[in-house]
Amino acid sequence: MIDTIINTSIELWNWFPPGWQLFLEIIAKIILIVLPLMIAVAYTTYAERKIISYIQVRIGPNRVGPRGWLQPIADAVKLMFKEIVLPTNANRYLFLFAPILSIGPALAAWAVIPFDRGMVLTDLDAGLLYILALTSIGVYGVIIAGWASNSKYAMMGALRSAAQIVAYEIAMGFALVGVLMASGSLNVGQIVEGQAGGLSSWFIWPLLPLFLVYFISGVAETNRAPFDVAEGESEIVAGFHVEYSGMAFAVFFLAEYANIILISALTAIMFLGGWLSPFEGFAFAQGTWLAETSMLWFFAKTAFFIFLFLWFRATFPRYRYDQIMRLGWKVFIPVTIVWLFVEAVMVVMQVGPWSV
Amino acid sequence: MTFIDLVFTFFAGMLLLAGLGVISSRNPVHSVLFLVLSFFSCSALWLLLEAEFLAIVLVLVYVGAVMVLFLFVVMMLDINITQMRQGFVRYLPIGALIALVTVAQMVWVVGPFGPEIFSGEQLNQAVKHGADYSNTKEIGGVLYTDYVFPFEIASVILLVAIVAAIALTMRRREMTKYQTPGKQVKVRKQDRLRVIKMDAESAE
Numbered sequence: 347m348i349d350t351i352i353n354t355s356i357e358l359w360n361w362f363p364p365g366w367q368l369f370l371e372i373i374a375k376i377i378l379i380v381l382p383l384m385i386a387v388a389y390t391t392y393a394e395r396k397i398i399s400y401i402q403v404r405i406g407p408n409r410v411g412p413r414g415w416l417q418p419i420a421d422a423v424k425l426m427f428k429e430i431v432l433p434t435n436a437n438r439y440l441f442l443f444a445p446i447l448s449i450g451p452a453l454a455a456w457a458v459i460p461f462d463r464g465m466v467l468t469d470l471d472a473g474l475l476y477i478l479a480l481t482s483i484g485v486y487g488v489i490i491a492g493w494a495s496n497s498k499y500a501m502m503g504a505l506r507s508a509a510q511i512v513a514y515e516i517a518m519g520f521a522l523v524g525v526l527m528a529s530g531s532l533n534v535g536q537i538v539e540g541q542a543g544g545l546s547s548w549f550i551w552p553l554l555p556l557f558l559v560y561f562i563s564g565v566a567e568t569n570r571a572p573f574d575v576a577e578g579e580s581e582i583v584a585g586f587h588v589e590y591s592g593m594a595f596a597v598f599f600l601a602e603y604a605n606i607i608l609i610s611a612l613t614a615i616m617f618l619g620g621w622l623s624p625f626e627g628f629a630f631a632q633g634t635w636l637a638e639t640s641m642l643w644f645f646a647k648t649a650f651f652i653f654l655f656l657w658f659r660a661t662f663p664r665y666r667y668d669q670i671m672r673l674g675w676k677v678f679i680p681v682t683i684v685w686l687f688v689e690a691v692m693v694v695m696q697v698g699p700w701s702v
Numbered sequence: 703m704t705f706i707d708l709v710f711t712f713f714a715g716m717l718l719l720a721g722l723g724v725i726s727s728r729n730p731v732h733s734v735l736f737l738v739l740s741f742f743s744c745s746a747l748w749l750l751l752e753a754e755f756l757a758i759v760l761v762l763v764y765v766g767a768v769m770v771l772f773l774f775v776v777m778m779l780d781i782n783i784t785q786m787r788q789g790f791v792r793y794l795p796i797g798a799l800i801a802l803v804t805v806a807q808m809v810w811v812v813g814p815f816g817p818e819i820f821s822g823e824q825l826n827q828a829v830k831h832g833a834d835y836s837n838t839k840e841i842g843g844v845l846y847t848d849y850v851f852p853f854e855i856a857s858v859i860l861l862v863a864i865v866a867a868i869a870l871t872m873r874r875r876e877m878t879k880y881q882t883p884g885k886q887v888k889v890r891k892q893d894r895l896r897v898i899k900m901d902a903e904s905a906e
Contacts, residue, residue, distance in 0.1 A: 365705070440735075471836045475758045482766025486738070489770070493731060493777050501777075508774050512767065532838055672883075 375467050379456050387603040388418035394656045401660040428592035433496055436589065440494035445590070445597035448487025451480040452604040459611055460535045462621045462641045473534040474526060477612065478519055481567060484605065485511040488569070488576065488586045491598070495589035503585025506667065507569055507576035513674035514566040520682035521560035524553050524689055525616045538620035545624040550617040552692065555685045557617045559678045561651070564609035566674065568602060570655055572662035573670055610651030611644070618647045710750055717743035730776045738769050752831060755838040 362370065392407065392414070399406030407414035432438060458473040460466035470476055485508055492504020526532060528549050529540035541548050550557050566573040577585040587598045614620060621644040625636045665673070720743060723736035741764045748757035845853050 440731075470754070472755050472758050472838045475755070475762060479758050479762035479766055482762060482770075485766075485770055486773075489773055489777070490735070504777075505774070508770055512770055515767070668881075669883075 372467070379467060380453060383453070383456060383604065383607065384600070386607055387600055388422065390603045390607060390652060391421070391599070392418045393652070394659070397653065397656045398660045401657070422596065425596040426593055430592040430594050431589070433589045436496045437494040440490050441589075442594065444487050444491035444494060445594050445601070446487075447490060448484060449597050449601035449604065450487075451483040452601045452608060455480040455608055458534050459608075459615065460538060460620065461644055463535075463639060465641070466535060469533065469535060472532050474522055474532045474537070477534070478515075478522065481518075481605075481608075482511075482515050484567075484601070487598070487601065491590070492586040495586070497589050499582045499584075499588045500586050502582045503576045503588070506582075507586060510569070510573065510576065510670060510674070511567055513671060514563040514678070517559050517674060517678035517682055518563040518567065520679065520686065521553075521556040521563065522616065524556040524682070524686055525549060527686070527689055527693060528553060534615060538615055538622060541619040542622055542626065544622075544626035544628060548617060548619045548622075548624075553617065553685070553689070555681055557613070559682050560616065561609075561613050561654075563674075563678060564613060565655065565658060566670070568605045568609055568655075570602075570606065571659040572665050574664060575667050575670065606652060606655050607648065610655065611648045613651050614644060614647035620644050620647075706750060710747065713743045713746040713750075717747065730779065731773065734769065734773050734776050737772075738765055741765050741769070752835070753837050755841050 359367065395417070396406040396414070407417040410416040410420045432441065455477050457467045458470050458476050460469075488507045488511075489504045492500040492502075492507070495501075525537060529537040531537060531540070569576045575581075575585075577587075582588075587595055590598060621641060622639050623637055623643055626639075628637065717740050720736045720740035724733050724740065727733050727736060741760060745757040745760045745765075748754075748760065
């Protein structure tokens, strides 16, 4: 019975021409990445509510399913059945196009993220640039949403967000230049391999200032607290997505959390050695699973940074807008430039774990 | 028609349509978005030429940074469309003339009557490389060896442009209030707070 099923499916597979086989394989891989990602996004929203609740000595969602585990699904179903309201005089096509433009780049960037050695959709040689390009496109969703809504608050949110993202992108790019100098490659897989050798060879140590700048800029890029002035519910209601409802709003929500997971994964890859084990080369871990490289390390590191995002939100009050700009332009960019010079000197003097 | 031809036709067609959209749409914001689309299609065409580094940099620099600022400015402009369209008929002849000259030049250069270098054997397709070929490495190699001086000079010119732009727009305004966070942090209680002891009011 099982044999026949396997045989027929192999026959069916062989019946496709090679080009189609490749196509189907890629589609299957994309589904294998996007589907777990979407589930992770849904449960990040749940984790956020729970973690912030515990920080604030509350219980959080606990009614839907055991311990509230089905809450994200209930939320998704609710949003799916809500009406999508088109504001009067809104630019209809752009209004509906903006959420797509917002989530597209957040998902597409996962094409070059390696989960384990060789486990990557496209082993692109310019992977780092690809990620930078896609994270910078994400701002269009916000700007277009704000403009197309034909609402003052949405417009204000869009303008704030555009200026903020353009400012922090520069610091982020410079921080990644440091990673690039350390690893000698734009290929994301090779950046991880350059950090092989356990905890002490990770790029976080020689590049500590760049790591801090990168992660904080990442928080600002995703418009998360304490940099969430694009939403700023106390001043401009909900910012760029004030006019959105139902599924269109849900897509913005998904994009925000997909971006959080993306930034966390990138920080884990660039500075904490991605899928590499922290105990590589340690005597006590020799021969056990602790010293093995595995996907679990990558997920654990990513989860840690996602937790930081949620922790920040529960801890810090919102920045004032001019202070955000000051931090981006006058603190982060000079810090990265200075550290790039320091790093260049270190590379020339051969201090540090440079693979070049 | 192979698959690559199909992809090329699709993106080339999209590029032309987007270019047409830039100059023909009534709304300036739509024009900017069409320009973004044309950059995207162009980048896809470069990918077909195995120039993935240039393609990604085009998206990163133009779509990710330059066009965001364009959109930012255009969104805040209050453009009167009817006023802008008034001159259309008046300028149409000279515009058409320039378009005609441009098309004629392009046909002359790449067409059958053009110079030798653009015809026949010289006009081959880009060389196909294996999977281990890295366009990024090639560009880096050429840029920092053969063309290092032009490259450095270009970067210095850009730096001068940045400094000039800042120098032109920087001005001190009298009314602006500045904050010095260093001073704010250094504030001590003794400097600005005075506790005055007062006797409680006595009941009469």
